[in-house]
Amino acid sequence: MSPSKSSSKYKLYYFAARGRAEVTRLIFKAASIPFVDETFSKDQWPGLKSTMPTQTVPVLEMGGEKYPDSGAIVRWAARKFGLSGKTDGDQLRVEEALAGAEEVRSLFLSWFFGTDPQSKGELEEQLKQKATKFLGRWEALVKETRASQRVYTYMVGTSLTAADLAMLDILEQLSSVHSIDLNAFPKLLNNKATVSSLKPIKQYLETRAHYPF
Ligand SMILES: N[C@@H](CCC(=O)N[C@@H](CS)C(=O)NCC(=O)O)C(=O)O
Structure with a gap:
């Protein structure tokens, strides 16, 4: 070892x-x-x-x-x-994001491992609805911070929390679900870019x- x-x-x-x-x-x-x-x-x-x-x-x-x-x-x-949020309000938001991401992830895993074409199609529709609602809410909530030439985007507050890491993971998983258009969530894509560029x-x-x- x-x-x-x-x-x-x-x-x-x-x-x-x-x-x-x-x-x-x-x-x-x-x-x-x-x-x-x-x-x-x-x-x-x-x-x-x-x-x-x-x-x-x-x-x-x-x-x-x-x-x-x-x-x-x-x-x-x-x-x-x-990474759990600085204020009480931030901590509640981080918890909300983690819980929402867990729900989307569970449905994603059921869809990913589904073999029967009919139930896989139904699961994909459910996943699309749940994920779109989750992503839409956070697209409206994320905070943009301008620093030098760039706009940094964080889910909660102005620095990294576990919510950003959960979002990065969910966006990576959902990129294999072709019926979901992630380009409809530009701030979340910028959040992913912000987080992915941290050393x-x-x-x-x-x-x-x-x-x-
Ligand atoms: N609620 C549990 C679910 C754990 C779970 O279902 N894990 C799966 C892998 S994602 C597993 O262990 N599957 C193998 C098995 O159940 O034999 C958690 O979030 O950890």
């Missing part, structure tokens, strides 16, 4: 996929907190399932304990590493594995 692996306090278990783990990975990266990104294949999963507290992943291991549930892990990490995130996006979802 490399020194950085053995000295990390945190280990995140998930499939070799973005799925329900990517927002947590982005939070660790944005905060420059080392962690072991323990990924595995679908074929390895049956051997691991019984070792997870709720037989699901993502799971975060720290201090010898395993903690399940993507929403719990994301919210804890956002608070722990200062630790840029480095991560350039070097991470290419997962299909």
Whole structure:
């Protein structure tokens, strides 16, 4: 095991996929907190399932304990590493964005793994409606900040929060749903550009594995 692996306090278990783990990975990266990104294949999963507290992943291991549930892990990490919003109002907005992104992501994953053409078509319509409503609300809420030659866009307040990282992840996932026109949300696309250009995130996006979802 490399020194950085053995000295990390945190280990995140998930499939070799973005799925329900990517927002947590982005939070660790944005905060420059080392962690072991323990990924595995679908074929390895049956051997691991019984070792997870709720037989699901993502799971975060720290201090010898395993903690399940993507929403719990994301919210804890956002608070722990200062990405949960500065004021009470900002914190509520960040929570709203995380909850909305989770709903869209769940529907996206059901659609992505759907095999029956008829139900896949119905799921795509539901996903389109839910995602469009979610993106439309945030297109109206995001804040633009002009600095030097550029306009920076943040979901909440004037600096990075977990809401921006959840939006980056959702926009990446939805880019494979061709019935959704993401160009209808230019401020959110600018938010994605703002977040993607932050140094630790840029480095991560350039070097991470290419997962299909
Ligand atoms: N509410 C849970 C859902 C976890 C979940 O369904 N995880 C899926 C992967 S995204 C899983 O572990 N699937 C394998 C299985 O259930 O055997 C969370 O958000 O963590």
